[in-house]
Amino acid sequence: MQPDAANAPSRRLARVAGHLNPQMKEEGGAPALRPAACRAKGGAPGFKVAILGAAGGIGQPLSLLMKTNPLVSVLHLYDVVNTPGVTADISHMDTTAVVRGFLGAQQLDAALTGMDLVIIPAGLPRKPGMTRDDLFNKNAGIVRMLCEGVARCCPNAIVNLISNPVNSTVPIAAEVFKKAGTYNPKRLLGVTTLDVVRANTFVAEVLGVDPRDVSVPVVGGHAGVTILPLLSQVTPPSSFTQEEIKYLTNRIQNGGTEVVEAKAGAGSATLSMAFAAAKFGDACLRAMRGEAGIVECSYVASEVTELPFFASKVRLGRSGAEEILPLGPLNDFERVGLEAAKKELSESIQKGIAFMNK
């Protein structure tokens, strides 16, 4: 007897259900949902992106924003806690990317295998009274472990590193990749976009214009005096009084601390950071797709100064940071700032390298 069509097992439903992923369990809890792999449609065009630290304050909104990016076909969410819930939640968004969650160190390799872009916001955030360097002892080891995974599983991926202290974690990542024999400086980018986002916002406030029309290069690094906004190179060309320059430079350099203090112990910038990381990740993906003329500031291996790493304008391309652009003419105030930035940066870079070679 032919089975009644209405009662026949639905192949479509079986595919959708994929049911449960027994590997991804919350501690003591129910098995987590498996990703809706049915929507991969035999490999939708686009890039495979992993977010490491996806359940955190930055990780969650960043995961949401990357799920809305049409250039992303597969989105892997990895953390040591809470990824089943975040993955189930984000996977319900009716955008193209297929979302998969990965929980704990034993699933790191699965999370990373085949990825084109890896974004890393894993690690502790500051509390009031701390410097970014105070995070070094905890975050250096986390970044090392995650980058070892990148070297093993997706050595050709472009890495966007957010974890602080960025001035030291990028050199750490470079040393990990060198030891693994996979280092390509073009593919390792420290994310300093939040400094640019803040600079655009604060400068636009002073000028009384729309921040979307303002572009401020911010060079150096990502901590205190190493954050050096080049207000002489603002687009559209603008002039500022000495008082405005001092106010803007100080506010841009201390934007992170402003948020840490306002959050009063509940962490540091997460939402503006997710916005900035999504913006930078999108720029990387568009460049990887072949779009020409994409320039962003980023903390990369560099010969712009005598230091081995420095943030400056970078032309992005298919393989990452394809050209590091020169600093351009600096005024006296910026030249003094550059010397202060280089002194602190040099120590942070050495600290990162020493951590990997002890």
Ligand SMILES: NC(=O)c1ccc[n+]([C@@H]2O[C@H](COP(=O)([O-])OP(=O)(O)OC[C@H]3O[C@@H](n4cnc5c(N)ncnc54)[C@H](O)[C@@H]3O)[C@@H](O)[C@H]2O)c1
């Ligand atoms: N580059 C920047 O401009 C910038 C801006 C803001 C914050 N940050 C830095 O980003 C980091 C994260 O900030 P946050 O507010 O999201 O912190 P958070 O504590 O809210 O989230 C961090 C996440 O990392 C996860 N994590 C810890 N160890 C891990 C590991 N071994 N593997 C994978 N995930 C791990 C935690 O479980 C947590 O979910 C901090 O170091 C912070 O200082 C950088």
Ligand SMILES: O=C(O)C[C@H](O)C(=O)O
């Ligand atoms: O300030 C922090 O500690 C986080 C981040 O680096 C920021 O600039 O907001």
